[in-house]
Amino acid sequence: MSGTLYNPCEPFQAYNRLETRTREESLNSALSAKIHDPLWMLARQWQFGEFKGEDTGSAIESKVAIKTQRLNYFKPNYGNWKNIDDTVPMEITVEKLHQQLGIRSAYYLGKKLLRQIDQSLHGHAGYAPGMYSKNLISRFGFQAPMLNDGDEIQDLARYAQVMARSQAYNYLKTLEGKALDAARILKAQNANPNFINGLSISNPSGFIQPAHLTHINTTLQLWKVQLIEEFNLPELQEEQSWIPEKMEYAFDTASVKLTEEDLRTLHAESYFQGHLDWFSFDQIHSSDALELPDIPTNPIERHVLSLIPSEASIAGMPVSRWWEMEDGKVDLGNMSASDTDLAKISITQYAMNYSNDWLVIPFDVKSGSLCEVEGIVIKDVFGFRTHVEAAHKQDGNSGLGWGMYGQSILNENKEYLGMDKKIFIPDSLAKTLESEPIEKIKMIRDEMANTVWGIETIIPDLMGSGISGSDTANRLEQLIESFMDQEKAIEEIEANDPKYLAEAESNGQVRQWKPPLKYILSNKISENWIPFIPIHKPGQAINREIIFQRASMPRTISGIEPHAVRPQTGFLRVGIADNNQQNKPYFIHEEEVPRAGVTLIGQYQLTRWYSGKRLVWYGARKITGKGEGSSGLRFDLLTDNK
Incomplete structure (x- = not known):
């Protein structure tokens, strides 16, 4: 035993606690926490460092000078400059895409x-x-499609794609020869605006009297305009802002006063979030003159207003009053953060120390406007006035300062030149109702097969909604196989005919022996998996960058020639005609499909614009995927010959 004294108990500690006590029925006196000793309050102020203040007063008045200017022009990615249409939000003008009319819509529009x-x-x-x-x-x-013996291979597959959608096929069988298909009328109208003149009785197959052609043509034009306005369809391909190679939107918008020096061009290089906001835009400085439709007359508006600033508040912010109970919904003091959680530590420190240092000065800005705060003057309780400068001016006159809500200024080569102090307030929608996905594509990387797959999870069902891509692919294959089995059954009946057997024996033909094993070049992949193979980007001799090109898996069914499987979603059918023949290849930039993959969603959206106007459009948005995947594609297989 050593002589060290071991004391397992901690020293006794005593605490004194002051509590309010009331002998009245009401708790108002106790909850008011009255202090009758001023010295105690002074000690508490000294304890909290109140005497180390900067002797600044509270803000009681603010005067703000603001300049605003509406944007005048809009340019889709593939189109020309045109005047902005205020009757439709910019978000719809950007997002609207062509989508095939569903059978229900085509039926009612035909009746109309x-x-x-x-x-x-x-x-x-x-x-x-x-x-x-x-x-x-x-x-x-x-027209309801039917499978016939003399059909071309791709026509056979195209008809089977419609028949695999059982609900749409039943509708077509019911309406066949009984109702007008508005989709076919619209297609003919887009191909030839005066196609109705070819139906005059002066032509061999015509049936319309010449005196009625003008009225029918006028009615068709009015009907088409109403259809485009109802579904917000881009009338031409050039009016779309969608870039298939990037699976994103891109567009430009411009504002000009009266001179060329006042011109400002805002460019959205990559918009895919589904909600248009200020951070989607950069300001482009270009030496090229813009071919604008006209020179607008709306000048820059200047506003000067005086308001009482109010304190900005955030969830979990500590209150500035001494005895006010704080909201316990957000407990920043209970946030667990380790040494490496810099984001949590920074947010907590800011919320606890600086969150109540911000003031709010409200100002209503018209949507679609550029806004510049010229200056803010704050008056405190002592009568002192303080001029508040913009944050980006703190770096001097270099012009490279950072601003929270401004646009980056870029040159023609997309190089950073500085920060513009103007704020852009786009025509964003506060609330939209979204339908179930009509099209949903998962772009994933398959490192084992060294390719990218576009998995058509949901495809259009031709009725105006979506349907499972894998289930439809299975039904399509079964439909073609059953059709070919019927042809085989007819051939087997003929082959088993005694006359046929006698003729075969006389010619020396005998039945061949069936081997127990068979060689397969590759296994089958579900038809809703569309491959994109990596190739070198065309036109580059030195810097051989990689780009993904759409390919096709073969459809191998006994009895017909192998042929290419075509996608069934509009996003992946770029360059493929209605008869399933490819007119041009389709490429996707490699950086658009990261290792995490992406998911592309197409759906109808509904919103209300001013005056309660109802707006419907078909748009797309892109979200992050869930990682890599494997198709299970294998080559050179030896299997049982069943």
Whole structure:
């Protein structure tokens, strides 16, 4: 035993606690926490460092000078400059895409067109209600596909794609020869605006009287305008801002006063979030003159207002009053952060130390405007006035300062030149209703197969909604196999005919022996998996960058020639005609498909604009994927010959 004294108990500690006590029925006196000793309050102020203050007063008045200017022009990625349409938010103008009309919509729009034709020709000589309905339906009515022996291979696959969608196929069978297909009328109208003139009775197959052609043409034009406005369709391909190679939107918008020096061009290089905001834009300085439609007359507006500033508040912010109970929904003091959690530590320190140092001065800005704060003057309780400068001016006159809500100034080569102090308030929508996805594609990397797959998880069901891509692919393959099995059954019946057998024996033909094993070049992959193979970017001899090119898996079914499997979503069918023939290749930049992958979603959206106007459009957005995947693609297989 050593002589060291071991004391397992800690020293006894005593605490004194002061508590309020009331002998009244009401708790108002106790909760007020009255202090009758001023010296105690002074000691508490000294304890909290109140005597080390800067002797600054509280803000009681603010005067702000602000300049605003509306943007005048908009340019889609593939189009020309045009005036901004205030009746439609910029977010819809950017996002709107072409989407095939569903069978339901095509049916009701077809009925509407026939009704409008009757109304436009009502009372005209030689016209009776419904006079042209039967002939128009025979020319542009709904058609249900059928599989025939003489069909081309891709036509056979295209018909099977429609028949695999059982609900759409049943609708087509019901409406066949009974209703007008508005989608076919719109397609003919886009191909030839005066196609109705070819249906005049002066032509061998015509049925429309020449006196009625002008009224029907006018009705068709009005019907098309109403259809485009109802679904917010881009009338031409050049009016779309969608870039297939990037799977993103890109567009420009400009503002000009009266001179060339006042011109400001804002460029959105990469917009895919589904909600348009200030951070999507950069300011471009270019020496090229813009071909603008006109010179607007709306000048820069200047506003000077005086307001009482109010304290900005955030969730979990400590209150500035001594005896006010704080909201316990956000407990920043209970946030657990290790030494490496710099973000948590920074946010907590800011919220505890500086969160109540901010003031709010409200000002209503018209959407679609550039806004510049010229200056802010704050008056405190002591009568002193302080001029508040912008944060980006603290770096002197270099122009390279950082601003929270400004646009980066770039040159033609996208090099950073500085920060613009103006703030852009785009036509963003506060709330939208989104439908279930009509199209959903998962772009994943498959390192084992050294390729990228575009998995069509959801494809259009031709009715106006979405359907499972894998289930439809399985039904399509089964449909073609069952059709080919019927052909095989007919051949086997002929082959087993006694006359056929006798003729074969006389010619020396015998049945061949079936081997137990068979060689397969590769296994089958579900048809909703579309491959993108890496190739060298065309036109580069020195810097051989990689780009992904859309490829095709072969459809191998016994009895027909192997042929390419085509995608069924509009996003992946770029360059593929309606007859499934590829007119041009489709490329995707390598950086657009990271290791985490991306998910591309196309859906209808609904919102309300000013005056309660209802707006519907079809748009796309891109989100981050869930990592790599494997298709299970294998080559050179030896399997049982069952």
